[in-house]
Amino acid sequence: MPLLNTLARLEAVRSGRARPLATVRHRHLSGRPLVLVPLTTSGEAGAPLGALVGTDRHDPCLLVIPQPRDRDLRWEFLAELARQVMPYIDAYADDVEPAERTETDPETGKRVKVETELCVDAPQLIVPSRAGVEYVRLLGRSMRFRRTAEEDPENPYPVPTQVPLLGRWFTHLAERSRVPGSALLLSATELLARHWATGQSSVEDQHLGALLAWIAPPGGENGPGTGAEAALRAELARDRDGQLLVPPAGPATDPAFDNKLLAPAMARYDAARAADDRDAADRAGRTLRELVEGQLRPTWDAVWRSLDLLRALPAGERTGERWTRDRWSYTAHRDRVRAGEPPQPRRDDAVTAAQKLATRETEQVRLDAQEALDDPLVMAGRRLAGEAFAGEVTEVVMEWSESARPRPRPLVTVVTEDRPQLADGAAAKVFRSLDGRPQAAEFVRFEGAGGIVLRLLDKMGSGREPAPGTVPEKGDRLCWTLFEHDARGGPKLPDPEQTPWTHGGPPGSATAALPLPDPVTDGDIL
Amino acid sequence: MTAFDPGAAAAQATAAILHDTLHGTDRGVVVDSPPGAGKSTLVVRAARELAAAGRRLMIVAQTNAQVDDLVLRLHEKDPGLKVGRLHSSEGDAYDPALRELPSVTLSAKPGDLTELPVTVSTAAKWAYVKDAEPWEHAIVDEAYQMRSDALLAVAGLFERALFVGDPGQLDPFSVVGAEQWAGLSYDPSASAVSTLLAHNPGLPQHRLPVSWRLPASAAPLVSRAFYPYSRFRSGTGPGERRLSYGVASDGSGPDRVLDEAAESGWGLLELPARHAPRTDPEAVAAVALVVRRALDRGAVTQDEHPGGPTPLTADRIAVGTAHRDQAAAVRTALAGLGVTGVTVDTANRLQGREYDLTVVLHPLSGRPDATAFHLETGRLCVLASRHRHACVIVARAGIAALLDDHPSTEPVQLGVTVKFPDGWEAMMSTWDFWSDHRIPWRP
Numbered sequence: 001m002p003l004l005n006t007l008a009r010l011e012a013v014r015s016g017r018a019r020p021l022a023t024v025r026h027r028h029l030s031g032r033p034l035v036l037v038p039l040t041t042s043g044e045a046g047a048p049l050g051a052l053v054g055t056d057r058h059d060p061c062l063l064v065i066p067q068p069r070d071r072d073l074r075w076e077f078l079a080e081l082a083r084q085v086m087p088y089i090d091a092y093a094d095d096v097e098p099a100e101r102t103e104t105d106p107e108t109g110k111r112v113k114v115e116t117e118l119c120v121d122a123p124q125l126i127v128p129s130r131a132g133v134e135y136v137r138l139l140g141r142s143m144r145f146r147r148t149a150e151e152d153p154e155n156p157y158p159v160p161t162q163v164p165l166l167g168r169w170f171t172h173l174a175e176r177s178r179v180p181g182s183a184l185l186l187s188a189t190e191l192l193a194r195h196w197a198t199g200q201s202s203v204e205d206q207h208l209g210a211l212l213a214w215i216a217p218p219g220g221e222n223g224p225g226t227g228a229e230a231a232l233r234a235e236l237a238r239d240r241d242g243q244l245l246v247p248p249a250g251p252a253t254d255p256a257f258d259n260k261l262l263a264p265a266m267a268r269y270d271a272a273r274a275a276d277d278r279d280a281a282d283r284a285g286r287t288l289r290e291l292v293e294g295q296l297r298p299t300w301d302a303v304w305r306s307l308d309l310l311r312a313l314p315a316g317e318r319t320g321e322r323w324t325r326d327r328w329s330y331t332a333h334r335d336r337v338r339a340g341e342p343p344q345p346r347r348d349d350a351v352t353a354a355q356k357l358a359t360r361e362t363e364q365v366r367l368d369a370q371e372a373l374d375d376p377l378v379m380a381g382r383r384l385a386g387e388a389f390a391g392e393v394t395e396v397v398m399e400w401s402e403s404a405r406p407r408p409r410p411l412v413t414v415v416t417e418d419r420p421q422l423a424d425g426a427a428a429k430v431f432r433s434l435d436g437r438p439q440a441a442e443f444v445r446f447e448g449a450g451g452i453v454l455r456l457l458d459k460m461g462s463g464r465e466p467a468p469g470t471v472p473e474k475g476d477r478l479c480w481t482l483f484e485h486d487a488r489g490g491p492k493l494p495d496p497e498q499t500p501w502t503h504g505g506p507p508g509s510a511t512a513a514l515p516l517p518d519p520v521t522d523g524d525i526l
Numbered sequence: 527m528t529a530f531d532p533g534a535a536a537a538q539a540t541a542a543i544l545h546d547t548l549h550g551t552d553r554g555v556v557v558d559s560p561p562g563a564g565k566s567t568l569v570v571r572a573a574r575e576l577a578a579a580g581r582r583l584m585i586v587a588q589t590n591a592q593v594d595d596l597v598l599r600l601h602e603k604d605p606g607l608k609v610g611r612l613h614s615s616e617g618d619a620y621d622p623a624l625r626e627l628p629s630v631t632l633s634a635k636p637g638d639l640t641e642l643p644v645t646v647s648t649a650a651k652w653a654y655v656k657d658a659e660p661w662e663h664a665i666v667d668e669a670y671q672m673r674s675d676a677l678l679a680v681a682g683l684f685e686r687a688l689f690v691g692d693p694g695q696l697d698p699f700s701v702v703g704a705e706q707w708a709g710l711s712y713d714p715s716a717s718a719v720s721t722l723l724a725h726n727p728g729l730p731q732h733r734l735p736v737s738w739r740l741p742a743s744a745a746p747l748v749s750r751a752f753y754p755y756s757r758f759r760s761g762t763g764p765g766e767r768r769l770s771y772g773v774a775s776d777g778s779g780p781d782r783v784l785d786e787a788a789e790s791g792w793g794l795l796e797l798p799a800r801h802a803p804r805t806d807p808e809a810v811a812a813v814a815l816v817v818r819r820a821l822d823r824g825a826v827t828q829d830e831h832p833g834g835p836t837p838l839t840a841d842r843i844a845v846g847t848a849h850r851d852q853a854a855a856v857r858t859a860l861a862g863l864g865v866t867g868v869t870v871d872t873a874n875r876l877q878g879r880e881y882d883l884t885v886v887l888h889p890l891s892g893r894p895d896a897t898a899f900h901l902e903t904g905r906l907c908v909l910a911s912r913h914r915h916a917c918v919i920v921a922r923a924g925i926a927a928l929l930d931d932h933p934s935t936e937p938v939q940l941g942v943t944v945k946f947p948d949g950w951e952a953m954m955s956t957w958d959f960w961s962d963h964r965i966p967w968r969p
Contacts, residue, residue: 180702350712354675357714360702386854421854491653493679500681501553503674503712504725 004381005197013199016226018214022195023377025313028183028323030124033307034088035060037128037299038135039292040251041068042258046142048077049253049262050292053084057304064292066269066285078143079160086162089123089169093334096120104492122184122323122330125173126307128208128249128299129189135251136185137174143167144343168343172333175344179360181322181367184330188306189249195313199228208249208302209234216309247295249302254295261291316374317436322367350503351496358490365487373433373485382481383418390479391416393472394451400464408466412454413447420482422452430480434459434470438485454480532736532761540568543732547572547663547688548579556669556719556731557690560758561748561911562739562880565690569667570599572688576663577607577643584661584684585646588668592878593646594621596667600644601627610639612647612655653679660685666718667691671877673698674721675714689719694752694911695877696904709941720943735759739880739914741767743791751955752907754947762830769838769883769915772824780816783965784823787883787916794960797967799924802892805855806922809891812967813845813920814859816885817868827882827915840867842882846909847872848889848900856887873908884913888921890953896932901949910956925957 008019032055041047050064061084065077099118102111127133144167149158173185193205198214205211213230234246242256253262265288272280348356372379372388382388395413400406422428428443441454461467472478497506546555559565569585576583587593590613597611598621608629613619615634624630631639636655639645645661649672664684666672670691681687697717704715711724723729737745738761745760769788775781779795787793795816797809825838845860847853850872857870869881886909889900899905910917934950947955 178703178706347710348707350678350714353707353710353712354678354714357675357700357702357704357707361700364702386851421850423857491650491679492656493675494682498682500678502681502687502718502722502725503678 002381003384004377008197009199012197012214013228016199016228017217018196018198018227020195021197021377022313022371022375024316024375025310026194026316026319026371026374027181027186027191027310028124028315028319028326029307029310030121030183033124033126034085035126035300035303035307036085036132036136037249037296037303038132038139038251039253039296040135042253042255044069046138047074048081048139048251050077050289050296051081052293052296052300053081055088057301060300062289062293062296064285064289066281066288067266067273075159075163078139078163078166082160082162082166086166086169092119092121092123092330096331117331118324119327119331119334122327124183125185126303127185127187128303129187129206131206131251132249133174133177133185133187136170140167140170140172140174144171145346164343165337168337169333171344172329175356176326176329178356179329180364181370182326182329182363183319183323184326188303191310192306195310198231200231204231204235207231207235208299208306209246212302212305216305247298249299250296257291257295262288265291316371318370318374322370325363349496349507350499351493354493358493362487362489365484369481369483369485369487372481372483379479379481382483383420383479386419386421387483388479388481389414389416389418389420389452390477391418391450391452393474393476393478396471396474399455406464408456408460408464408471410456410466410471411444412441412456412472414452414454414478414480415448415450416452417450420452420480422446422482428482429457430454430482431485432478432480433485439470441480530759532738532759535759536564536734536736536761539732539734540564540571543568543688544572544575546730546732548575550730552726552729553686554722554726554729555688556723556729557688557734558693558731558756559690559734560694560737560753560756561692561907562737562914563734563758564736564738565667565692565734566596566599568734569596569665569690570603572665573600573644574604574607576665580643581662583644584652584664585644586649586652586664586666586672586680587646588649588671590619590648591621592667593648594624597624597627597630597646600646601629605629607644608642610642610645612636612639612645612651614651649676649680652683655680655683658683663687665690668878669719669722670717671695671698672718673700673714674712674716674718677718677721678712678714689722691719693719693756694904694907696874696902696908705939708939711941713942733758736761737911738762740911741791741913741915744911744913744917747792747956747959748907748911751947751952751959752903752911766830767915768828768835770826770828770835771820772826773822775823777968778819779965779968780812780819781823782968783816783918784820784825786963786965787918788825790963791916792960792963793916793918794964795918795920795967796964797891797920797922799922800892801894802922804849805851806892807855809887809920809922810852810855810859813856813885813887814863814865816918816920817843817845817860818863818865820883821865825883829914838882840865841869843885844869844871844876844879844881844883844912845885845887846876846912847887848905848909852887873905876912877908879912880914881912882915883918884909884916885918885920886910888919888925890925890928891921893928896928896950896953898934898936898949901932901934901953903945903947903949903952906949906952906956919960926954926961929954929957 008021012019034055036053038051039049041049047068049068052060052062054060063077063080065073067073096117097120099116100113101116103114105112143163146159146164147155148161176182177185189206189208189211192211196215198205210231213234214227217227217230237245244254248254269284272284372382379388391414393412394415397411399409399411401409422443424445430441431438439459440457444453444455447453460470499506543557597609600609610631611624613634633639636658661684664687666687666689668691669689670693700715707713712721733756735758737758740760742760742762742764749757775785783793783795826835827838828835845856853870853872889905890896934948
């Protein structure tokens with residue numbers, strides 16, 4: 001953990017209130033996000049119990065499965081979820097703008113610009129916590145390979161039309177959420193924890209109620225207690241019946257709720273169904289809906305409160321650029337679905353896995369740089385770590401390169417109190433933001449107390465004299481970074497059909513490692 | 527039982543490797559090399575023999591420094607051999623000394639080098655070479671430090687390959703999570719060798735049996751702690767390497783630990799137990815003082831090579847740390863003591879390098895916890911195996927208790943080969959051993 005974040009946590013412990021970790025908002029927030037609060041059934045993987053979903057904080061759609069172990073009811077639930085979510089996701093598909101993309105021409109092998117289209121906005125799904133993101137992934141995995149009656153008339157258990165489609169989109173969103181800085185699928189706890197430091201551990205920060213209590217304790221500044229006390233209450237306080245006052249943000253439920261309330265209600269529902277007593281079953285079903293809603297509603301409100309807190313921060317300058325990448329991601333998946341491509345495979349092949357890893361590493365580097373450039377508080381952490389320095393220009397000496405056409409290479413002396421990780425005799429490049437674009441300089445030497453001599457290398461125009469405004473002047477205050485401001489993508493990998501022998505050859509070839517079914521377990525075919 | 531002849535054992539291993547490489551039928555040959563076992567020598571020799579056999583050869587190394595070093599070694603052994611050095615288009619990407627070598631062609635364009643018998647570059651640069659006529663043979667150096675995805679990007683360029691590396695050093699890593707692929711044979715964040723062997727389990731695997739770098743005092747510990755299933759020996763016997771000082775000890779902690787290290791090959795300077803920030807000022811000062819005293823006391827080294835004792839100069843001393851900020855703090859402290867020319871770097875950057883005396887800031891010193899990063903086997907292995915004569919470890923007391931409090935908690939992933947020994951075990955066994963060479967800090 002960076003030293004400044006440790007300090008912020010210590011200050012939070014002392015004051016009982018969360019401390020800011022950022023002065024701007026580092027993730028794009030949609031004007032109309034879709035909030036999804038799912039609950040799952042204990043003891044059975046991938047059996048949803050209920051959900052609140054919707055774009056209107058005052059009018060969520062409540063979905064409840066009265067008996068989650070009944071698979072017919074489960075698929076009805078997922079079909080209803082698809083009816084709620086798919087129109088939202090599809091709503092962004094047709095509003096497009098022209099764009100350009102570089103592609104490798106299959107005939108010449110050259111990189112060429114291709115006219116294409118880009119969706120002007122993209123859907124954004126917000127779940128309460130990290131576990132919620134994993135649950136979206138799990139639901140996607142359980143839905144995307146199912147077949148509808150139209151696709152496979154022979155299938156004895158067809159699913160409603162939009163269910164496999166929702167599975168593919170959930171899978172896409174969950175996969176995209178692994179890309180650092182992406183914003184198609186976000187969790188409220190991670191968003192809050194990125195922007196505020198609390199006095200509790202990062203594991204405890206995954207409790208949305210407790211996290212919110214640290215950041216915005218009930219009653220505000222003049223409330224009855226500190227955030228720390230409120231957080232403890234959110235985590236532990238129970239009513240006379242032993243139920244948590246703040247239900248967990250899910251998808252897991254509280255065992256006391258399961259045992260004392262849910263299990264008896266479900267038993268009544270099962271008994272009514274077994275006795276074919278429709279009225280009793282309806283009554284039991286309504287009770288179950290109320291119970292589940294009671295668990296979901298506080299989390300639903302907490303997610304929207306989190307979004308309020310985050311919207312109060314101004315958006316970081318470069319979040320828009322990252323959102324554009326999300327729009328590309330959305331557009332590309334839209335195209336794959338429209339082209340009738342099969343659902344995402346169970347496992348990535350060697351080339352896809354390597355490509356994804358490369359993308360995520362590039363995006364991580366880009367995110368680290370962009371957050372620092374967008375936010376002086378983040379930059380302060382990098383300065384403290386010796387990865388950047390800020391100071392005043394005390395001297396500028398014009399020099400030129402030695403060549404037939406001399407180019408400006410001015411020497412700039414910056415006096416700083418920071419201690420960047422530069423060493424005399426060791427070549428190093430530093431960068432500053434010049435109208436949003438990075439200008440590079442090389443480190444020349446230390447001079448005097450806190451003086452750092454740099455030689456500017458680029459962005460000074462093409463002439464002998466530097467273009468106006470491109471060379472800093474005496475008295476300017478500048479911040480230089482030892483890291484680059486943008487990240488370069490890696491080399492192009494071979495096509496999957498060209499997977500080399502070291503990696504098992506092309507998928508499906510004799511040498512490729514096929515995941516064989518477990519010979520002992522009957523029916524291990526997934 | 528006949529006495530172990532290190533030279534003969536090493537020659538026998540090398541002959542078998544070269545035979546499989548030049549005359550074998552398999553597409554790949556894997557060579558495990560413990561620290562200082564002559565890996566570079568093997569690479570140079572294999573390269574020359576492959577070139578002599580008329581096989582167009584590409585060599586893949588991991589860093590520009592390694593590439594430059596290989597080119598220089600090739601030139602030294604065979605000044606007539608035409609070698610291409612493929613470098614990135616940024617001007618300062620290679621050692622300027624290469625420009626002086628007439629047999630070496632430097633270029634940023636692979637097309638300029640395709641006709642040469644040997645072309646050397648980094649994996650990162652090779653990955654940009656497209657549509658080239660495949661090379662008949664490749665040598666992949668430091669293959670255990672190469673990531674699987676980096677091999678994926680270059681493996682289409684060659685027909686067959688010799689993979690050489692040290693399995694005990696640092697595993698490649700990723701700055702983002704890659705758990706979703708754990709257990710897949712081609713996990714892109716795994717090492718190139720593990721992917722290669724998962725898909726080609728029948729490839730011949732060899733091992734270099736002798737460390738020429740490590741002294742007789744160090745090889746048994748490093749072998750036992752880090753290579754329990756592929757033991758190796760030192761090339762020199764007890765007493766063949768000697769470290770001594772012109773000036774007697776002043777009785778201080780640094781002097782006594784230097785004496786202990788000269789005597790036994792290892793010395794542990796133990797500071798009082800305390801939780802400290804990563805750049806623990808006292809530990810950093812102690813490291814710097816040990817280096818300063820080693821130079822002040824006129825240390826001389828004597829080894830198996832003919833010639834008298836050699837003075838131990840600053841460039842033959844290295845300080846190893848776990849973190850970059852620790853290295854920076856040590857550099858500052860050394861500069862404060864007026865010491866220049868000593869290499870101070872992290873384990874990652876010290877890989878493959880060799881010094882006479884090393885001073886190591888123990889990765890767990892002063893820590894309240896033991897994370898997977900600090901427990902990584904390879905990190906400690908690199909730090910403990912850079913020296914030809916002696917190694918001084920600087921640490922705060924309490925590491926054994928810290929280890930007891932932090933058993934390994936890494937999740938077990940299905941399908942992932944468990945690495946032995948795990949970092950915890952290696953930490954514990956080395957700590958046990960070093961405790962016998964413990965000198966309490968006394969300024």
